[in-house]
Amino acid sequence: MTGPASFHRLFIANRGEVAARIARACDKLGIVPVFGVSEADRGAPYLEGRESVLLGPGRSALSYLDLTRVVQAAKQSRCSALHPGWGFLSENPALAALCEQHGITFVGPSAAVMALMGRKTPAKQAMKRAGLTLIPGSDGVLADADAAVEAAERTGYPVLFKAESGGGGRGMRIARRAEEVRTAFEDARAEATAAFGDPRVYMEKLLEGGRHVEIQLMADRFGQVVHVGERDCTVQRNHQKLIEESPSPVLAPAERERTLEAAVRAAASIGYVGAGTMEFLLDEGGTLRYMEMNTRLQVEHPVSEMRSGLDLMVEMIRVAAGHRLSVAQQDAQLRGHAIECRINAEDPSQGFKPCPGTLTRFELPDLEGGAVRVDTHVASGYVVPPFYDSLLCKVIVHADTREDAIARMRRALSSMVIEGVETTIPLHLAVLASDEFGASRHDTRRIPGWPPA
Amino acid sequence: MSAHDGRRHAQELVLNVRHEGGHSTLMAPRPGLYRGAPAPDTVLAPGMIAGELEVLGVRFRLLVPHGAHGAVLAVGHEPGSGTKARRLARRPVAAGDALVVLDPARQAGASSGALAESAQGDAAGLAFRAPMGGRYYARPSPQAAAFVEVGDILEAGRTIALLEVMKTFHRVQYGGSAMPERARVLAIVPRDGDDVGASDALLRLEPA
Numbered sequence: 001m002t003g004p005a006s007f008h009r010l011f012i013a014n015r016g017e018v019a020a021r022i023a024r025a026c027d028k029l030g031i032v033p034v035f036g037v038s039e040a041d042r043g044a045p046y047l048e049g050r051e052s053v054l055l056g057p058g059r060s061a062l063s064y065l066d067l068t069r070v071v072q073a074a075k076q077s078r079c080s081a082l083h084p085g086w087g088f089l090s091e092n093p094a095l096a097a098l099c100e101q102h103g104i105t106f107v108g109p110s111a112a113v114m115a116l117m118g119r120k121t122p123a124k125q126a127m128k129r130a131g132l133t134l135i136p137g138s139d140g141v142l143a144d145a146d147a148a149v150e151a152a153e154r155t156g157y158p159v160l161f162k163a164e165s166g167g168g169g170r171g172m173r174i175a176r177r178a179e180e181v182r183t184a185f186e187d188a189r190a191e192a193t194a195a196f197g198d199p200r201v202y203m204e205k206l207l208e209g210g211r212h213v214e215i216q217l218m219a220d221r222f223g224q225v226v227h228v229g230e231r232d233c234t235v236q237r238n239h240q241k242l243i244e245e246s247p248s249p250v251l252a253p254a255e256r257e258r259t260l261e262a263a264v265r266a267a268a269s270i271g272y273v274g275a276g277t278m279e280f281l282l283d284e285g286g287t288l289r290y291m292e293m294n295t296r297l298q299v300e301h302p303v304s305e306m307r308s309g310l311d312l313m314v315e316m317i318r319v320a321a322g323h324r325l326s327v328a329q330q331d332a333q334l335r336g337h338a339i340e341c342r343i344n345a346e347d348p349s350q351g352f353k354p355c356p357g358t359l360t361r362f363e364l365p366d367l368e369g370g371a372v373r374v375d376t377h378v379a380s381g382y383v384v385p386p387f388y389d390s391l392l393c394k395v396i397v398h399a400d401t402r403e404d405a406i407a408r409m410r411r412a413l414s415s416m417v418i419e420g421v422e423t424t425i426p427l428h429l430a431v432l433a434s435d436e437f438g439a440s441r442h443d444t445r446r447i448p449g450w451p452p453a
Numbered sequence: 454m455s456a457h458d459g460r461r462h463a464q465e466l467v468l469n470v471r472h473e474g475g476h477s478t479l480m481a482p483r484p485g486l487y488r489g490a491p492a493p494d495t496v497l498a499p500g501m502i503a504g505e506l507e508v509l510g511v512r513f514r515l516l517v518p519h520g521a522h523g524a525v526l527a528v529g530h531e532p533g534s535g536t537k538a539r540r541l542a543r544r545p546v547a548a549g550d551a552l553v554v555l556d557p558a559r560q561a562g563a564s565s566g567a568l569a570e571s572a573q574g575d576a577a578g579l580a581f582r583a584p585m586g587g588r589y590y591a592r593p594s595p596q597a598a599a600f601v602e603v604g605d606i607l608e609a610g611r612t613i614a615l616l617e618v619m620k621t622f623h624r625v626q627y628g629g630s631a632m633p634e635r636a637r638v639l640a641i642v643p644r645d646g647d648d649v650g651a652s653d654a655l656l657r658l659e660p661a
Contacts, residue, residue: 056483066483069508069548072508073484
């Protein structure tokens with residue numbers, strides 16, 4: 001690595017799979033990673049031989065979600081950079097601001113950009129100006145119930161009321177008829193106030209039966225923005241993604257090109273720096289409509305890495321250190337088809353009941369010379385703690401065609417051995433074998449091929 | 454944070470405790486920079502201060518939790534441990550790091566600890582002494598009533614003064630296993646705003 005200096009020590013303000021992923025990137029860059037850990041994660045295999053600082057007890061509010069514990073731990077362990085990973089504090093502008101105040105480089109965009117994208121309607125207006133298509137709805141937040149009625153009548157039913165400061169599905173209410181609007185509006189306000197301390201609500205047309213498509217963006221401090229293609233994450237359960245693939249098997253080339261270019265312009269227009277993802281709804285007419293931007297790297301980023309050959313985690317750390325992106329758009333070639341399956345410690349046959357416990361056996365599949373990749377923080381003997389999400393590992397495959405990628409994934413999952421806890425592998429095998437998934441006829445409402453007939 | 458007269462009060466954190474091998478180990482509740490460890494043989498009881506933790510530039514007094522008491526054991530094999538210089542230096546600690554080990558078998562009277570000693574009083578009888586040097590304030594703000602008047606009966610936890618140390622205000626509370634549970638104030642020694650040294654007498658008392 002030439003050019004600006006890198007970081008000597010980087011603090012990992014996260015746990016589990018993403019913490020292990022950040023550490024691998026640090027190893028590549030010659031940076032010493034320091035892990036902030038909770039009591040529940042002490043002794044986990046990914047911490048072996050690593051430096052760590054105990055933040056507090058297993059409960060996230062007293063460890064991974066406590067801003068001052070995290071930043072103080074980074075400071076006293078002499079780290080000059082902090083990586084938030086995903087989840088936890090990764091989209092909290094206060095963490096970026098606190099790092100800045102204490103002379104620690106936050107690996108991500110500025111606090112101001114995070115705050116802008118966290119407020120839904122200003123973010124949508126900024127994206128619209130850059131040429132992205134929005135979901136029809138109200139102009140900004142709604143002043144009162146009369147304004148809600150007026151906006152709903154103009155837009156057409158069904159409509160969805162959403163919290164301005166929302167996320168995670170809370171503060172959302174549907175109205176399918178005129179007489180439901182006032183109740184839905186007031187309920188959304190009440191829930192938004194309780195959940196986010198902000199009563200403001202806006203409205204969008206409810207588009208049912210669409211697909212979830214997102215665009216991976218990388219930007220440096222010199223104003224260069226590069227897209228790394230799209231990912232189709234339509235196989236979901238309760239807004240939790242299960243399978244992600246790239247390219248989207250149903251997106252028309254012209255709509256892809258138009259939206260990729262607009263997304264790059266939009267990211268540049270707000271001064272975005274680092275890794276980010278714009279999420280879209282692909283409607284039944286084939287149009288990509290902007291929903292929101294995640295100001296961080298995402299769980300499913302390996303899908304884009306497999307197609308581009310780039311290491312996005314390494315790129316985002318280098319960019320934070322002041323380097324230019326290592327590739328220009330014309331060099332970011334996307335090849336073949338990639339699929340990722342998230343393997344969770346959940347029992348899909350029991351309503352996805354979480355299964356904490358001990359992994360008595362954990363054996364990787366044949367990696368087929370790099371065409372199969374497994375990202376994980378677990379090993380045989382690992383105890384899945386009950387405090388956190390249930391992700392055990394991600395299996396990612398790459399092949400020339402979608403059909404070959406599906407076959408490769410089925411081979412990999414069939415040969416993987418995980419014992420001691422139930423996992424979502426049976427679900428993935430059923431989905432991959434289904435005609436519905438094979439022909440890409442599914443949408444976000446239902447998991448294709450599950451439950452098995 | 455700031456009172457209307459601009460005084461900043463020190464904030465507090467309660468230490469975590471683990472009992473094992475007949476000793477009680479006081480542990481840091483969160484990451485921070487630790488300083489001001491009590492000297493060996495000091496007798497500590499719940500609510501008393503066992504040092505300070507600096508978290509992002511804010512200093513928290515570390516309080517001994519309920520169920521922990523006894524004399525501070527010298528932490529062995531660390532060069533210079535227990536020296537004044539070491540006690541004043543800040544060192545980074547993580548949540549759960551052991552800061553102070555107490556021997557519950559050694560209480561007031563059984564040791565020659567600083568606090569026990571200070572409670573022996575002098576020729577004038579029982580005295581409550583300053584836990585650290587600083588500027589003494591008898592009232593929370595210039596217009597407010599004094600914390601303590603002559604004749605008051607004190608019980609553990611009662612605030613008796615503020616000490617300003619390096620621009621930070623520390624609440625001085627009556628208590629400690631070396632002091633009587635209840636005591637009557639016979640005299641208040643410093644005047645409001647006086648500079649006092651560590652272990653200078655603040656109050657002359659008699660058991661009540």
